[in-house]
Amino acid sequence: MSGTRVPFLQPFLETRKLRRTGFCPAFLGGGLLGALVPAVNMAVRAESFTSQSGSPFRILMDANWQLMAQLNIFLVVCGACILYHTEYADNGIQKARSLPMRPLCLFLGKLTILAVSCLLPLCIEALSLLLCRAHWFSDSAGAGRQLLAGLAFELVLLLPTAAAMLFLSSMCQNMWISLGAGVILVFFSSMLPQGSAAVALMPFASPYRMLHQFSGREALWMCALCLGEVLLFCAAERIYHNIRRCFS
Amino acid sequence: MSEMNIIETQNLTKTYGDFTAVSHLNLHIKKGSVYGFLGPNGAGKSTTMKMLLGLAKPTSGSFHINRKSYPKDRIAILRDMGSFIEAPAFYGNLTGEENLEILRRILQLPKSAVADALELTGLTEHRKRQAKKYSLGMKQRLGLAGALLGHPPILILDEPTNGLDPIGIHEIRTLVRSLPEKYDCTVLVSSHLLPEVELMADDFGILNHGRLLFEGTMDALKRTAENAGLPTYNLEETFLSLIDMDNRNRGERI
Ligand SMILES: Nc1ncnc2c1ncn2[C@@H]1O[C@H](COP(=O)(O)OP(=O)(O)OP(=O)(O)O)[C@@H](O)[C@H]1O
Ligand SMILES: [Mg+2]
Numbered sequence: 001m002s003g004t005r006v007p008f009l010q011p012f013l014e015t016r017k018l019r020r021t022g023f024c025p026a027f028l029g030g031g032l033l034g035a036l037v038p039a040v041n042m043a044v045r046a047e048s049f050t051s052q053s054g055s056p057f058r059i060l061m062d063a064n065w066q067l068m069a070q071l072n073i074f075l076v077v078c079g080a081c082i083l084y085h086t087e088y089a090d091n092g093i094q095k096a097r098s099l100p101m102r103p104l105c106l107f108l109g110k111l112t113i114l115a116v117s118c119l120l121p122l123c124i125e126a127l128s129l130l131l132c133r134a135h136w137f138s139d140s141a142g143a144g145r146q147l148l149a150g151l152a153f154e155l156v157l158l159l160p161t162a163a164a165m166l167f168l169s170s171m172c173q174n175m176w177i178s179l180g181a182g183v184i185l186v187f188f189s190s191m192l193p194q195g196s197a198a199v200a201l202m203p204f205a206s207p208y209r210m211l212h213q214f215s216g217r218e219a220l221w222m223c224a225l226c227l228g229e230v231l232l233f234c235a236a237e238r239i240y241h242n243i244r245r246c247f248s
Numbered sequence: 249m250s251e252m253n254i255i256e257t258q259n260l261t262k263t264y265g266d267f268t269a270v271s272h273l274n275l276h277i278k279k280g281s282v283y284g285f286l287g288p289n290g291a292g293k294s295t296t297m298k299m300l301l302g303l304a305k306p307t308s309g310s311f312h313i314n315r316k317s318y319p320k321d322r323i324a325i326l327r328d329m330g331s332f333i334e335a336p337a338f339y340g341n342l343t344g345e346e347n348l349e350i351l352r353r354i355l356q357l358p359k360s361a362v363a364d365a366l367e368l369t370g371l372t373e374h375r376k377r378q379a380k381k382y383s384l385g386m387k388q389r390l391g392l393a394g395a396l397l398g399h400p401p402i403l404i405l406d407e408p409t410n411g412l413d414p415i416g417i418h419e420i421r422t423l424v425r426s427l428p429e430k431y432d433c434t435v436l437v438s439s440h441l442l443p444e445v446e447l448m449a450d451d452f453g454i455l456n457h458g459r460l461l462f463e464g465t466m467d468a469l470k471r472t473a474e475n476a477g478l479p480t481y482n483l484e485e486t487f488l489s490l491i492d493m494d495n496r497n498r499g500e501r502i
Contacts, residue, residue, distance in 0.1 A: 009353065016350055020341045020378070090340035090380060092347075095394060098301045099354050100327040245305040247264070248298070 010101075010109035011116075014083075017092075023082050023117070030075040031121030035128035037071070038064040042132050049136070056137035057146055060129050061210050068125055069154075069207045070190060073161055075121055076114065077182035080165035083110045085175040103241045104234065107170060111230070114162045118155055126151050153211040156223045163233035164203035170237060201225055254279040254402060254434045255300070260309035262295050262458075269295045271458040272309070277436060277451070280428045284449030285438040288491055292458040293438040294334050297404050300436075301331050313402065327355075330400035332408055336391025340380030344371050344390050347379055348397060357398040365393040368423065370416075384411040392420065399431040406438050417444075424448050442487040454487070456494045 018024070038060055042049060052059050087093035087106075096106055126147050133143060165182055172178035189204035199205050206226060211219060255277040262270040270292040277283045287293050298304040300311065302322050311318055313325045338347045348362045355361075366372045369389040374382065379390055388411050395403055405424070409417045425448050427433040439445045445452065452469060454462040462469060470480050478493070479485040 013350055013353055016346065017339055017342065019346065086339055086341055091335060091337040092339040093337070094303065094333065095337040095351070097303055098326060098329075098331050098333070099351070100323045101354060102323070242305075245303070248304050 010105045011112040014106075014109040014113050017086050018082070018113075021082050021086055023079065026078055026082070027075060027117050027120045028124075030071060030078075031124035034068045034071045034121055034125045037068050038125075038128055038132045042136050046136050055146075055212075056133045057129065057143070057150070058212050059137075060132055061150070061212065064129075065210055066208060070186065072118070072121055072125075072154075072158060073186050073189075073204060073207055074183075076118065076158060076162050077165050077179065077186060079114050079117060080110075080162065080169045081175050081179045081182065083114065083166065084169035084172075084178070088173045088175070104238055107166060107234065107237045110166055111163055111234075114166060115155070115159055118158050118162065122151055122155055122158075150211045153219060153223070154207065156226050157206045157209060160201075160203040160206055160226050160229035160233070163230045167233045167237050167240070171240060201229070203229065252278050255311065255313050255436065257296075257300075257311040258309055260296065260299060260311055261307050262292070262299060262304060263307045268458050270299070273455075273458075273460055274463075275311075275453055275460070276463065277434060279434055280432060281450040282424060282428060282435045282437060282448050284442075284445030284452045285436055285455065286440070286442055286445060286452060286487065287438075287455035288440065290457075291455040293455055294406055295458075296455070297331070297333055297406050297436070297438065300404060301329065301333065302326065303333070328400055329402045329404060330395035330397065331404040332391045332395040333404070333406045336387045336394075338379045338387070338390055338394070340378065342379060343376050344379055344382070344386075344393070345375040347390060348393055351394050351397050355398055361398050365397045368396055369393040370419070385413060385416055388412055389416070399427075399433060401433060403427065403433055403435045403437075405435065407440070408437060409439075409444070421448050442483045446483055454490060456491050457498060459494075461490060461494055 041064055042060075049059050049063060087096065093106075097103070130143065130147060165178075168181055169175070169178040172181070185204045189202065190208070192199045192202070192205055194208065200209055201222070206222075209222070214222060253276045255275060257273050257275045260270060260273040260275075261268070273292075273296060275283075275296075285293050285296070295304060299306050300313065302318065302325070314328050316325050316328075318325060339350070342350070345362060345366065348365055352359070352361050363372070366375050369392050371386065371389050371393060374386060379387065382390060388408070392405070392408055395405060408424070409420050412420060421444075424435055424437060427435055437445065437448060442452075446466060451465055452462065453460055454469075462472060464472075469486070473480045473486045473490065476490075476493070478489045
């Protein structure tokens, strides 16, 4: 049946809707801003870091990741708002909902885009860490693998935030409400105690974690639970869709 | 259901809290006809159309479209329908052409469908302009182009001539009128004005406060009005007095 091809194509269609919305520049700019953090930090007080013992990446991450992660979360919040703002601004979503598509397709398409877009800032930031390491630290054994593993880990940890934020934006017709709520959540989550395992798994709080804080097994569990959270938000979106149809 | 009817509703009802927007509606829309759906503001026309499109969930009742039943065959039903509900719905950041291109891909139509729809609604000249910069009438035309894309067998048009200039109104009227013959299409078109739909429609349904007051052809309407002692020399009068009579009866009922 021809209709089955549509869900598969959905992310490609969703990217077409992003023209002239500032979505790509936002992610590029956000990534560059995040990349500046370790560079500036090193440039300003290099000795206090180079004098520490241990893996250079670890030192760099410990010193900079809090701020970089917060920037990434902000980007996800803005990205999710833009993705649904294009739908609500001129009521395009009504047309989308009356097309022969499964109701969840729209959400899944946007989630795919947001997840893939997160790769852009993460890669720019990884590149910046790599350059900082090469420039200020002498030891550079096994850099590539460590960096790639860290990158993949941080991407997975961003997914619950992306799903949660998209769920929120899909409920708010007015972008300012979802943006405001997202910003409040970002600040709220950054104030939560960092040690607790429950907090570590929460959307908006999980991206602050770093791979070297966990054993291999724990890291895998983290990833699995984060992916579980994403499924949970997809289910929530599905239920919300049914409820909304009763009141509209 | 009858073979002739492409859309049939059975006691279709929609309530919001304790307010009933559509009440036990039984519509019969013949295949290949233009059906004029009439009623004053708040009668429930848009709500009915939203239910047919699956945008709103019926509180009770059911409907069949093209021998498919809702909600089981929702996607198959939507594949047969082009729609335009209330205000035009589009992506303002995209050009008219890009808007239609997205719809075309989801509906898996040939490439020529976009140019065809643009031509049909007179937007070809403005296809490269961002849709949010369109004038009211151009937005309306874009909405229509989206509904007409690929000539679906069923068209649902909610006040399609809203905001159009007299020439535009005439064009759309002529277009709607010609659709059944040209593309073997069934059209459900809503309006506030009986004289306006009279020029387009074969059958009429008159809705007031969510209840269907009348369904049938123009001749049947005239006969009904005559029997009820209502004026028939002027369609506007007939329509107004029919609504007025119902409102008075309603007052007595409450
Ligand atoms: N989401 C909703 N919640 C509550 N009431 C609603 C909702 N949507 C519609 N209504 C009510 O249902 C009634 C019918 O509305 P509808 O939009 O179907 O009218 P209409 O016949 O299309 O009117 P118009 O000619 O003005 O477009 C109105 O009284 C409206 O206020
Ligand atoms: Mg209406």
